[in-house]
Amino acid sequence: MKKVFLVLFLLLFAGATFAQVQVQSGSFYYSKDNANYTLHANQGKRLVEYEITFPKPFEKKPKVIIMPSLVDAEKATQVRYNIRATGVSRDGFVLLAEVWGDTQFHSIGGFWLAHTEE
Numbered sequence: 001m002k003k004v005f006l007v008l009f010l011l012l013f014a015g016a017t018f019a020q021v022q023v024q025s026g027s028f029y030y031s032k033d034n035a036n037y038t039l040h041a042n043q044g045k046r047l048v049e050y051e052i053t054f055p056k057p058f059e060k061k062p063k064v065i066i067m068p069s070l071v072d073a074e075k076a077t078q079v080r081y082n083i084r085a086t087g088v089s090r091d092g093f094v095l096l097a098e099v100w101g102d103t104q105f106h107s108i109g110g111f112w113l114a115h116t117e118e
Contacts, residue, residue, distance in 0.1 A: 022062065022116045024054050028095055029070070031107035039081075039097065039105040040074075047098040049086075054114060058090045062114040066095065069111060074104035081105065085112070 030050060032040045037048055064085035073079045080103045087094040097108055 022058055023113065024056065024058075024062075024115075025111060025113045026052065026055075027109065027111050028052070029107065029109035030097065031072075039099050039103075039108065041104070043102050045098065045100045047096060050095045050097075051092060052095050052112065053092040054090075058114070058116055060116055061088060061090055062116045064088050064093050065113045065115075067111045067113070068108065070107065070109035072106040072108070074106065077102045077104050079103060081108070083108070083110070088114075 028050065030037055030039075030048065034048075034050075038046045039048060066083045066085055068081075068083055071079065071081070078101055080099060080101050082096075082098045084096050085093045086096050093112075093114070095112065097105075099105055
């Protein structure tokens with residue numbers, strides 16, 4: 001009977017290991033001190049792209065969630081922005097931050113979460 005439980009346990013453990021969801025996360029912070037940062041000047045549509053590399057490559061292409069946590073906007077302007085992940089691969093993605101109109105950001109920061117589905 002103990003052998004049966006041991007075999008079942010090992011089979012369940014092995015199956016659970018292969019079906020695990022992979023998750024990685026990190027943070028970002030960009031400001032006018034960064035090269036190519038243009039969200040603080042001029043008007044109209046402006047965007048910046050930054051390449052994010054995962055600490056460890058995923059086994060398959062993950063889904064990426066971007067969560068802003070800091071926006072330092074010019075007081076006299078409207079706040080219009082979009083942050084998204086583009087070019088997602090097993091190795092990383094491109095974080096794209098965009099503003100338009102008279103919006104001016106001195107800095108922007110937040111977190112990202114990458115995960116694979118079961």
